Amino acid sequence: AQSVTQPDIHITVSEGASLELRCNYSYGATPYLFWYVQSPGQGLQLLLKYFSGDTLVQGIKGFEAEFKRSQSSFNLRKPSVHWSDAAEYFCAVGFGDYKLSFGAGTTVTVRA
Amino acid sequence: DAGVTQSPTHLIKTRGQHVTLRCSPISGHKSVSWYQQVLGQGPQFIFQYYEKEERGRGNFPDRFSARQFPNYSSELNVNALLLGDSALYLCASSLGTDNQPQHFGDGTRLSIL
Numbered sequence: 001a002q003s004v005t006q007p008d009i010h011i012t013v014s015e016g017a018s019l020e021l022r023c024n025y026s027y028g029a030t031p032y033l034f035w036y037v038q039s040p041g042q043g044l045q046l047l048l049k050y051f052s053g054d055t056l057v058q059g060i061k062g063f064e065a066e067f068k069r070s071q072s073s074f075n076l077r078k079p080s081v082h083w084s085d086a087a088e089y090f091c092a093v094g095f096g097d098y099k100l101s102f103g104a105g106t107t108v109t110v111r112a
Numbered sequence: 113d114a115g116v117t118q119s120p121t122h123l124i125k126t127r128g129q130h131v132t133l134r135c136s137p138i139s140g141h142k143s144v145s146w147y148q149q150v151l152g153q154g155p156q157f158i159f160q161y162y163e164k165e166e167r168g169r170g171n172f173p174d175r176f177s178a179r180q181f182p183n184y185s186s187e188l189n190v191n192a193l194l195l196g197d198s199a200l201y202l203c204a205s206s207l208g209t210d211n212q213p214q215h216f217g218d219g220t221r222l223s224i225l
Contacts, residue, residue: 004154034213043116043202044155044216090154099145099168100204100214102154 002027004093006103013081014111021076021106023091032094033074035065038105039087047089050074061085086110114139116205116217124223125193133188133220137205143167144186145214146178147202155202161186162208198224 003026013019025031032051036044048059055067065076074091088107092100117136125131137144143162147155157170161180175191184205190197200221204214 036216041218043218044204046213046215049213092154094214099157099160099170100147100155101157104152104154 002031002093002095002101004091004101004103006089006091006106008106009104010107010109012109012111015083016080019076019078019081019085019108021089021091021108023074023076023103025072025074025091025093027072027093027095030069033065033067034092034094034100035059035063035074035076036090036092036102037061037087038090044090047076081108081110083110083112116203116215118201118203118217118220120220121218122221122223124225126225127193127195129193130189130191131193131222133190133201133203133222135186135188135203135205135217137184137186137203138215141205141207141215142184143206143208143214144180144184145204145206146186146188147204148172149200149202149219151199158188193224195224198222 005024034049035047047063048057050057050067057065088105090105091103094100119134145160146158149155159178160168164180177189180186200219202219204216206212206214
């Protein structure tokens with residue numbers, strides 16, 4: 001069965017420090033890969049997506065993600081975190097017919 | 113440009129009642145999907161509609177149904193509400209063609225008493 005794993009439930013990072021959020025998936029072929037961010041009481045905003053091609057993907061708000069086929073991973077990174085990056089982050093996997101499967105999410109807290 | 117809009121934003125119902133949630137996709141988008149997000153979890157896929165036809169269905173009971181209208185807006189209906197149906201219901205739209213991501217609305221918060 002397809003699955004998406006986000007191993008870290010909660011991450012605390014200092015403002016200005018780097019951030020990396022982990023995502024692993026289990027599927028027989030390479031799916032489409034996404035990262036979404038959700039602020040409290042709001043819907044999901046698309047940060048970036050990977051369909052094919054270059055394995056390093058640039059997104060909005062200074063985020064990037066790297067697809068590693070050998071590790072079935074799609075980790076999200078940001079070099080310098082801002083207080084406004086505090087939110088919940090979801091990794092999602094789609095299979096062409098766009099039925100997204102989401103991980104359980106990682107909550108990011110930014111301390112001053 | 114307007115994003116995906118959902119109504120109502122909040123709703124309180126009691127067990128056994130019926131509820132209808134509404135979604136208007138981004139202009140030009142022909143595909144609408146519905147997701148259920150229980151507190152503390154990631155969204156779970158319920159339905160996807162494309163060009164008014166059901167394109168996919170998640171592992172939800174028959175109490176859940178949906179439809180898409182000629183203007184591509186959509187309704188999600190839930191009958192015989194249970195306490196466990198309390199959740200944020202998210203609607204997402206996309207162009208429906210390959211390599212196009214889904215864009216989400218802010219959701220409807222449904223509370224069952």
